[in-house]
Amino acid sequence: MSKIYVGNLPWSTNNEKLELAFAEHGQITDHIVMSDRETGRSRGFGFVTFASAEEAEAAIAAKNDFELDGRRITVNMANPRPQQRGW
């Protein structure tokens, strides 16, 4: 399992579009676009988890600096979080 960070997303990108954009590169086991919980507006970044590192790397190679809806998106391995539970 390998998680990638997807940043610089257009506001128009939602969970569904994120999956559609990355499903072609491998088996996605999890995906989420982070949105501001109070405004409902996208924060402009999200995460996609692939079943294998090979697929994740393929997605990074294919989508990093890829123009989506007029924006060059950033794709790379996600930052490891300090703790698992987040609290």
Next chain:
DNA sequence: GTTGAGCGTT
């Protein structure tokens, strides 16, 4: 407009 929400523990 760039590295998580949500669960109240899994």
